[in-house]
Amino acid sequence: MLNQVADLDRVFQALADPGRRLMLERLSEGPASVSELGRPLAMSLAAVVQHVQVLEGSGLVRSQKLGRTRTCSLNPAALRSAEHWISERRTLIERRLDRLGEYLAETAGSPDTGPADPAPPDSSTS
Amino acid sequence: MLNQVADLDRVFQALADPGRRLMLERLSEGPASVSELGRPLAMSLAAVVQHVQVLEGSGLVRSQKLGRTRTCSLNPAALRSAEHWISERRTLIERRLDRLGEYLAETAGSPDTGPADPAPPDSSTS
Numbered sequence: 515m516l517n518q519v520a521d522l523d524r525v526f527q528a529l530a531d532p533g534r535r536l537m538l539e540r541l542s543e544g545p546a547s548v549s550e551l552g553r554p555l556a557m558s559l560a561a562v563v564q565h566v567q568v569l570e571g572s573g574l575v576r577s578q579k580l581g582r583t584r585t586c587s588l589n590p591a592a593l594r595s596a597e598h599w600i601s602e603r604r605t606l607i608e609r610r611l612d613r614l615g616e617y618l619a620e621t622a623g624s625p626d627t628g629p630a631d632p633a634p635p636d637s638s639t640s
Numbered sequence: 641m642l643n644q645v646a647d648l649d650r651v652f653q654a655l656a657d658p659g660r661r662l663m664l665e666r667l668s669e670g671p672a673s674v675s676e677l678g679r680p681l682a683m684s685l686a687a688v689v690q691h692v693q694v695l696e697g698s699g700l701v702r703s704q705k706l707g708r709t710r711t712c713s714l715n716p717a718a719l720r721s722a723e724h725w726i727s728e729r730r731t732l733i734e735r736r737l738d739r740l741g742e743y744l745a746e747t748a749g750s751p752d753t754g755p756a757d758p759a760p761p762d763s764s765t766s
Contacts, residue, residue, distance in 0.1 A: 526656035530649055535725070542732040590737070593730040597723055599661070604719040606668040611716065 521573060525596045528572035533557065534565050538574060541588035548577075548584050647699060651722045654698035659683065660691050664700060667714040674703075674710050 528534055537551045552562030566586060569575035573592040577584050654660055663677045678688030692712060695701035699718040703710050 522661070523656055523658060526652050529722075529726070530652035530656060532649060535648070538729055542729040542736075544736060588729070588733045590730050590733050593726050593733070596655075597726040597730060600655070600719050600723040600726070603664055603668040603714070604716050604723060607714045607716050607719070610668075610670060 521592075522596065522599060524572040525574060525592055528568050528574055529596065531565070531568075534569055537565060537569065537586075538588060541575065541586060545585050545587040548586065551586060647718075648722065648725060650698040651700060651718055654694050654700055655722065657691070657694075660695055663691060663695065663712075664714060667701065667712060671711050671713040674712065677712060 529538075533555050536554060540546055540551055540554075548562060548566055549559065551566065552559060555562065566575065566577065569586075570577060573589055575586050576589050577586045579585075655664075659681050662680060666672055666677055666680075674688060674692055675685065677692065678685060681688065692701065692703065695712075696703060699715055701712050702715050703712045705711075
């Protein structure tokens with residue numbers, strides 16, 4: 515399973531570099547060779563290869579050697595595992611903040627009549 | 641905006657550590673003090689403080705000092721920016737793979753009759 519602790523460490527570590535994210539953006543449009551991945555980046559081929567190795571180590575990228583060319587492709591399962599972890603935490607905290615907002619609105623009275631309209635409900639002084 | 645390159649670098653870097661992810665899991669249930677965050681982790685308070693600083697630097701966590709206690713809370717906007725980046729790439733590649741699957745199914749004939757049923761369409765030899 516990709517959502518094991520060590521795998522998420524590597525996936526998030528791989529995502530933490532802007533050059534590697536650029537490579538993943540390219541691969542989201544389809545497979546590419548290592549040299550194609552390096553083209554928009556101002557770095558040596560050796561540096562590009564190292565980044566590709568980090569991406570492969572994380573499971574985000576798979577590569578296959580056909581003749582003299584190594585072709586890389588994006589693995590959606592690794593993206594899903596990272597997205598799932600974030601989404602679970604985000605949903606929990608948003609739900610909590612929604613409930614807190616509702617509670618505050620209830621205890622403060624109707625949300626339409628806030629501090630801008632401070633007329634008390636029993637203002638009849640006849 | 642949180643989806644700037646440097647911010648995503650820091651957000652993914654912050655997410656790459658299992659101890660920091662444990663802190664974020666705790667904070668997704670509601671605010672907590674620094675010492676509460678450190679309780680399940682086998683590390684010194686100084687190390688916990690350092691991790692909290694990384695989380696604050698990434699924008700994932702905000703903290704506020706009330707009296708002697710620093711209370712931390714989770715910032716859903718930073719989670720959303722990371723989730724959004726991943727989700728965009730994942731959607732693109734999944735769509736591409738779906739189209740590729742459809743193309744292969746079309747060129748191979750009906751998906752129900754695959755290589756297991758290789759009868760040619762003009763096999764009438766009468």
